[in-house]
Amino acid sequence: MNREELESYLKAKACKIRADIIEMTCLAASGHPGGSLSAADVLAVLYFHHMRHDPKNPKWEGRDRFVLSKGHACPVLYAALAEAGYFDREHLKTLRKLGSILQGHPDMRKAPGVEISSGSLGQGLAVACGMAKAAKIKEESHRVFVMIGDGESQEGEIWESAMFAAHYELDNLVAITDYNNLQIDGFVSEVMEVQPLAEKWRAFSWHVIEIDGHDIGQIIDALEAADQVKGKPTMIVANTTKGKGVSFMEGVCDYHGKAPTKDEMERALSELK
């Protein structure tokens, strides 16, 4: 695949992930579509291009790890995992239902490919630090990726972990902030401003890259650039739009935790073809 073909292939994957997010949250009649849609392009690049992983052997020791610290966005993770072949797509219809492997927030003991149970905000970055530290101790070459939310960055534990990762020079750790500027109570900038975000991470001695989190090419380049960084962890601040890809959901706070109705699903899916 040349670069143009690669980007086109990944765009198609992101589109498929978005359609699955809409369908599964509509069927579940609950869940978090907005922050799932904003993360779809980054997950498409991670799971279908950048990360070394084997869906047929989810526990392969040499795999790169992905931690979804903003666990409420699990529809995007489940869609990516199903598309990659970690489990049958039929499971997507069971999201949030009794007995499902696809819990309302990720449960590593139930869903293959989920690296860590998450959902309580602020905790996934610490876990990713532990995974990266383990790789250093064991002299293993795999890398650890973790996605955090912008609202999640209001949690104090994020900054404890930020210090830890820099202190131990975890250059095998790459964090991505899904910066969609919306949280449950409104705009992040109004609820509790996190800016200047890139400067904060730089001040914590991280390498920081700022990108358009919906530009496949920029995502590919940022992840490749992060691979080259030595002696410090990398933060990719991905500027995104909540609800991205569905016109009537874009930038609408309500879709943080509101599932599309059947009618909305059909309109959304027609846009995602």
Place this chain on the structure above:
Amino acid sequence: MGEDRPMKATREAYGNALVELGREREDIVVLEADLAKSTYSIKFKEAFPERFIECGVAEANMMGVAAGLAASGMIAYTGSFAIFATGRAFEQVRNTIAYAALNVKICPSHGGITVGEDGGSHQSIEDVALMRVLPNMKVVVPADYCQAKAAIKAAADIEGPIFIRTGRSKVPQIFSEDYHFELGKAHLLKEGKDVTIFANGIMLAKALSAAETLSKEGILAEVINIHTLKPLDEEAIIASLKKTGAAVTAEEHSVIGGLASAIAELSAKRAPVPIEMVAVGDLFGTSGGEAELLEYFHLTEKDIVEAAKEAISREA
């Protein structure tokens, strides 16, 4: 018997057990939150610096890092004080460690009120309750150095999360160096027929002394060490309750949620008998010397003796 034995703190067992574990296996890592000298994890740091992870004063992050190490196939022991490991980082322990049943061994020191002069902010009287309520969590309160060391070492082979509480103060040695720790197995130390004293932690030595005092008055007390609160040795407890018909619980913890609760919950369901509880009341701790505090909070041999007589007197 009991109080005149050689004295040693259970926290000292932590450092020594870790060094032995570090020698025996490569998958042991130890995390600390700026308290390595107090918890004795410094011994592991000196022996295996590459597997010792200082986390600074950041207990929440320490628990998450431990979870990540465990998810990567390592066995993570965490230190700090009981109040911070179980209180400050409670939700990290709940959602990231216990929920996923990760192989993290939560072994803080400074449980209970015998922390002493540091006062109420540092005296953890609710840690056992906080850990006992968590699914997947196993809960152990060792009574002396040898039991603590054996439990901490055994934990490496016990799958999943476990909480083992150690203490700051020196306590009488009850068990020998070759003590074998068996998770969830009540330990009968003295047979009796009139009342059962269930004790753990620093209260076990006092329970043994109390039983001696009681025997001089013709009361034969059975003494059972409940070192493991989860899983609880239900059959051994019920058998003893049915035999003696009266019970005392003795623990250095709030009367809410610890040993008293565990025994009372079981007794109420399967073998109802009068139970007296020697424990810290619904109170915070306070500054003072160890001995003064034990008197102040009614955690003495005398309190156990009186409780035993009271329990017997309440028998129908």
